Amino acid sequence: xxxxxxxxxxxxxxxxxxxxxxxxxxxxxxxxxxxxxxxxxxxxxxxxxxxxxxxxxxxxxxxxxxxxxxxxxxxxxxxxxxxxxxxxxxxxxxxxxxxxxxxxxxxxxxxxxxxxxxxxxxxxxxxxxxxxxxxxxxxxxxxxxxxxxxxxxxxxxxxxxxxxxxxxxxxxxxxxxxxxxxxxxxxxxxxxxxxxxxxxxxxxxxxxxxxxxxxxxxxxxxxxxxxxxxxxxxxxxxxxxxxxxxxxxxxxxxxxxxxxxxxxxxxxxxxxxxxxxxxxxxxxxxxxxxxx
Amino acid sequence: xxxxxxxxxxxxxxxxxxxxxxxxxxxxxxxxxxxxxxxxxxxxxxxxxxxxxxxxxxxxxxxxxxxxxxxxxxxxxxxxxxxxxxxxxxxxxxxxxxxxxxxxxxxxxxxxxxxxxxxxxxxxxxxxxxxxxxxxxxxxxxxxxxxxxxxxxxxxxxxxxxxxxxxxxxxxxxxxxxxxxxxxxxxxxxxxxxxxxxxxxxxxxxxxxxxxxxxxxxxxxxxxxxxxxxxxxxxxxxxxxxxxxxxxxxxxxxxxxxxxxxxxxxxxxxxxxxxxxxxxxxxxxxxxxxxx
Numbered sequence: 001x002x003x004x005x006x007x008x009x010x011x012x013x014x015x016x017x018x019x020x021x022x023x024x025x026x027x028x029x030x031x032x033x034x035x036x037x038x039x040x041x042x043x044x045x046x047x048x049x050x051x052x053x054x055x056x057x058x059x060x061x062x063x064x065x066x067x068x069x070x071x072x073x074x075x076x077x078x079x080x081x082x083x084x085x086x087x088x089x090x091x092x093x094x095x096x097x098x099x100x101x102x103x104x105x106x107x108x109x110x111x112x113x114x115x116x117x118x119x120x121x122x123x124x125x126x127x128x129x130x131x132x133x134x135x136x137x138x139x140x141x142x143x144x145x146x147x148x149x150x151x152x153x154x155x156x157x158x159x160x161x162x163x164x165x166x167x168x169x170x171x172x173x174x175x176x177x178x179x180x181x182x183x184x185x186x187x188x189x190x191x192x193x194x195x196x197x198x199x200x201x202x203x204x205x206x207x208x209x210x211x212x213x214x215x216x217x218x219x220x221x222x223x224x225x226x227x228x229x230x231x232x233x234x235x236x237x238x239x240x241x242x243x244x245x246x247x248x249x250x251x252x253x254x255x256x257x258x259x260x261x262x263x264x265x266x267x268x269x270x271x272x273x274x275x276x277x278x279x280x281x282x283x284x285x286x287x288x289x290x291x292x
Numbered sequence: 293x294x295x296x297x298x299x300x301x302x303x304x305x306x307x308x309x310x311x312x313x314x315x316x317x318x319x320x321x322x323x324x325x326x327x328x329x330x331x332x333x334x335x336x337x338x339x340x341x342x343x344x345x346x347x348x349x350x351x352x353x354x355x356x357x358x359x360x361x362x363x364x365x366x367x368x369x370x371x372x373x374x375x376x377x378x379x380x381x382x383x384x385x386x387x388x389x390x391x392x393x394x395x396x397x398x399x400x401x402x403x404x405x406x407x408x409x410x411x412x413x414x415x416x417x418x419x420x421x422x423x424x425x426x427x428x429x430x431x432x433x434x435x436x437x438x439x440x441x442x443x444x445x446x447x448x449x450x451x452x453x454x455x456x457x458x459x460x461x462x463x464x465x466x467x468x469x470x471x472x473x474x475x476x477x478x479x480x481x482x483x484x485x486x487x488x489x490x491x492x493x494x495x496x497x498x499x500x501x502x503x504x505x506x507x508x509x510x511x512x513x514x515x516x517x518x519x520x521x522x523x524x525x526x527x528x529x530x531x532x533x534x535x536x537x538x539x540x541x542x543x544x545x546x547x548x549x550x551x552x553x554x555x556x557x558x559x560x561x562x563x564x565x566x567x568x569x570x571x572x573x574x575x576x577x578x579x580x581x582x583x584x
Binding site (some may be wrong): 015019045110111112113114115116117118120121134137138141142145146149167168171173174175232 | 306311318402403404405406407408409410412413426429430434435437438440459460463464465466561
């Protein structure tokens, strides 16, 4: 793929280059949007880029597989990398800068400062992936500070991550606006995720139980069911109907605090983390009891 | 004291007001300097304000006694407060904004995010005041983000704090420059500190042993002494000559890493924390072996 077909997209690898590019855009009066990613881009990521391009004069997309947010037994070493295709896609979407730093640009020797979290970082993923959100929050704060963006775009697919980032921004008074974007799904309902690439053979089909169980919960609430345990029991049955499906958690939580709820009387988030064979997938959807 | 004699100084209590004031200055093309303080201002603080006023078009001074950096057995409840005199002094120095927030403006209910430190935060004060620097770093990062300043001014009197802030700024890529300013001393050598107000009766005179021991170390190095333990032994003797003086630590450290050094072959920081009766004082000075 030649440079020309990458349109105006500029690839930078250092913080200094990134800051110069953003400063030049600012001097032209442009607002700056930021989309932090770990690459292996799919339409979920690209919808964030498209939102930024539509709303901001200048869009920075970061591609960095952040080691600090992977646990020792997780998939850092095999996390998918599709850099050339990612850059082509970003160019097509109209992004201005792809910031693709090496690990030592983000974590130079002697790096010793991080973000410490509580609150919405504690339940769910916080219980199952120790240190994950601290690693996410630290790199996200660093990327915010590097890019100096006005708006950063996050998807509801990683709902708790988005809430953790919003909590950090509020608690540390970071001068940036967080824009929440909807989950993008495959036609059959599977939430788009870079980890879907791991789903070999019929695992792709079995992975549909996440979305099926969320749809079941939504239907149950629409039909008047309010009891959380009843809804969760039905959801778990659907998931366990798939061979090789192991539930990390299935929960109904308050969409703001992520505290568990016993009855669905208010808008409530259904959240799932499920392993299909060795592939850990997460998904969520909002359950909205109809007004009486 | 009437408003007029406060000159152009504007007192703000909310983050929103502070940001509006800074944005107005920015729109006039002014650079912004920040001096974070806990009030009870003395000439040490004012020298930082004077440096900012000389170097920046707009100077913000924050006055906030940060509960998060005090331990349970420390002096939060009796920390000196001289707000009216502080505001008069800031006006005389030419500061533009005094940001004097209430605690709930800085730490609203539900606040759950902080800064986690390692590296230069670990030795010395890090060993003697658990959680102190995490509290400092968190509030300093918040104040940086609230003010959006270009430069922040810190005194070498709180040398380790300054290094912790510099480490945090580098590690989190905070877009601000840290300006180091010299320790300001009383004519007899006592480092200026808000806590000097606690020195009752002859404690003020006995507190001079900190500076005397630092001067002794400097003389020893000038005269060729290079052995760290010998220098520290002499320093401790001077300090213990004062009644009621208890050493928290006396150490010779690398000025960048704050790691202990056994021999003074390079510029080395002598650092002290000493209780005089109930008053804990810190001081430091650079020992510079003459070129051979």
